[in-house]
Amino acid sequence: MYKYMGLLNELERMIARSFKEGDRIPSIRILSERYACSKSTVIRALSELERMHLIYASAKSGYYVLGRKEQEEQPRQMIDFVHSAPDPDIFPYLDFQHCLNKAIDTYRNDLFIYGTPQGLPTLIKEMQRHLAGYQVFAETERIFITSGVQQALTLLAAMPFPDGKRTILIEQPSYPLFKAYLEAHGIPAMGIRRDANGIDLNELEHLFRSGAIKFFYTIPRYHNPLGGSFTRKQKEAIAELAIRYGVYVVEDDYMADLEQDAKADPLYAYDREERTIYLKSYSKILFPGLRVGAAVLPRELADSFRRYKQLLDIDSSMLSQAALELYLKSGMFDRHRDKIRGCYLRRSNLLSEAIREASAAHPGVFSGPLPSPGGILTHLLPQVPAVLPRVIRRLHSRSVRVESANSHYLTGFQAKAMIKLNVSGVREEDIPGGVAAVAEEIARESAGRLP
Template identity: 55%
Template sequence: MHRYLLLLNELESLIESGQWKDGEKLPSIRTLADRYACSNSTIIRALAELEHRHMIYSVPKSGYYVVKSAYAPSLKPSGVINFAASSPDPDIFPYLDFQHCINKAIDTYRNDLFIYGTPQGLPSLIQVIQKQFRDYQVFTQPSRIFITSGVQQALAILAAIPFPNQKTKVVIEQPSYHLLIEYLETHQIPAIGIERTARGIDWDELERIFRCENVKFFYTMPRFHSPLGTSYTKQEKLALLELARKYDVYIVEDDHMADFEEDSKADPLFAYDQSARVIYLKSYAKILLPGLRVGVAVIPEELSRAFTQYKRLMDIDTSMFSQAALEIYIKSGMFERHRHKIRSCYAKRSRLLAASIQQHFGHRFPGIVSACEVKQPMIHTHIMLNERISLSPIITRLKKDGVLLEPIEKHYLKHFPKRNLLKLNVSNVKETDIETGIAKLADAIGDSLERSGLRISYGMS
């Protein structure tokens, strides 16, 4: 990341966090240059951008000052602690940056916006994504990259098209992406569930399914599984690829949380694939906004013709407007700046989440509830309760206390045995609210345990 963008993020953070108060005069350009070991011109450029964003203002012959009340409202507790929502925090969204990209897209592609594009996507965006994907260790040709209306559309197409292995069934982790589950059941596509827990999956059972069932593809979230929050190890990824090769099964890898990875050695399944078995999916919904509706699918050559045909019949092409804005956003360096900022923010929240669970469950129920060591910005996780504890009264009570939680039923196939799990997601919870929300959750579960005389376990499903 460019030094200028890192500096801009740091100065912006000082204002947003309140370390530089409303109306406070900023240190001099020379002082900032010494503090951050950069040139005066870099400081001036960063200050000019902050002024453009209306975060600071300049006074001739005096210096720069923080604009009053620019960010104070977003720092206050919201009154509702929403552990159910998984969308990005609107307070972190780069409105000014993206507004600029939208305006630039209209100017740059004004003619293209009034005609239909191609089912594969905007060619210039595909070139940009090909380059960006190298950072994710996804090396591929432009001909294999398809722009879709979110990952959900790519999954719908893959579930519908015939595969070279001429098989028909879909294997899906349980729990998993609820909209794919709903799609499979609505369209009566044969689906087989395999349980995934904090410990992983039963590899012997997966091999049995691959060997005995007519499996078209296996849908998986190897990295930061939603809603569990867990990831596969390199050894598990290699084992999965070997099973896919051995039994002629394709792997659909949903890497929707790739932008939050901090471990440079944690590569996607796609990076280890030697037999063109992995179909790689990437969404921009978690880091930008769901309304953008831009996803990316890397499709094996033998599937590209069918994928193109089905996509063309489904929507002709993905929104040119969204594609053009995203292209400019990535090319300008704004995406990389935002990714660094949101990853840092979510890392703080994930550490607070883990610490709060350890504090309120570990002390209250020693040896029963344990907090996972946070090595990644894991913004979602789960708590498992004894099957005899009813979640409904707990969720209802917490809602009255301003804490929103969501049960996990919709993340399971209808006839698959369901664990008694609660999802916890902090992407929309302020840092100041996390500990309060977990404390209220612990009290509610504690009261339920006292009435039932049962125990719970955390992260050991």
């Protein structure tokens, strides 16, 4: 990331936390000394803030904070622990708009013809470089641009694999839209239970050994809806089992950008024999409406994936692909990733502290893990599972929205009674009170029903 972009993030945070409309920004000289950077770097960052309409320049006086629209909006009433899209307050509207406009100018001839099923060649080349930053190394021939992770999953579920196997193994609970797709299309599927500690590797080996598994779908980090992440040893073990029994693993790394541990690699990095299919999404880090994702396929699956993708939609949105390419190349993505990682780390810490306080205030009423560092979701397990429906109803009457994880389970698989907590769309100041309300209602409904 360019140095001025890091400074830009710092100045944005400073403006949001410490300044109000009309306040004067520290001088260029002071900012240069404070952040140990050149004056030209400061000037470029200030120019970007002007373009974003956060500050304005006054001749011979300095830079001042402009009024922000969000200060004039009515506060949101509902504390929503269900909402899973990125926080609209940190959407990179202006940066991405700039990339869209530039994409139209740069690729004006290419945007009005059909592309290739694999994706925009220049984006694939940039994606190769980008994915290497996640320790995902692959030749361009193995990288495909898809209309989100959902499209990649539907293609993988529908297309035949060389070994002829048909049954898909998925964690329970798991991504609800994929589970719904499998059931709607009558695709054979079976589940393996996952909890805060991961999965039973002995059970996984038994299922792999059976010889019926087409692929195993897993979310190794920031699991939806549990919130946990596999350890390095667990990822190594899964990769080794996949190699030993010839099973493919589909790794959905949709939240890779929130990772706080620089040494935490994806499961793909431990695969020595191309048994892992790596999926990367951008809808949870940029915009939900940006239906662009990336899939890294083993060589023996690439041709079949290409054919099935072409039959489904010819190509993914060329304009979105071109804009994403420019967004990645410019360094704007790195700046936004740094910004959203910091924002979600604060929410993650607030959620952890709120759960600790609620546990201390209501001992023995519920259990549940703290979110993984930087993660924005986790779950609570009521000591008395039967109270869950009433708890959800009563919280709604208190303007706190939560839901169970029932939709994340295959039909017939015993669902665990839990309350999902996702703070991606919850204001920081609302997190403590919202979690406290959830704990109060669990305690209230459990009173007299505990053994």
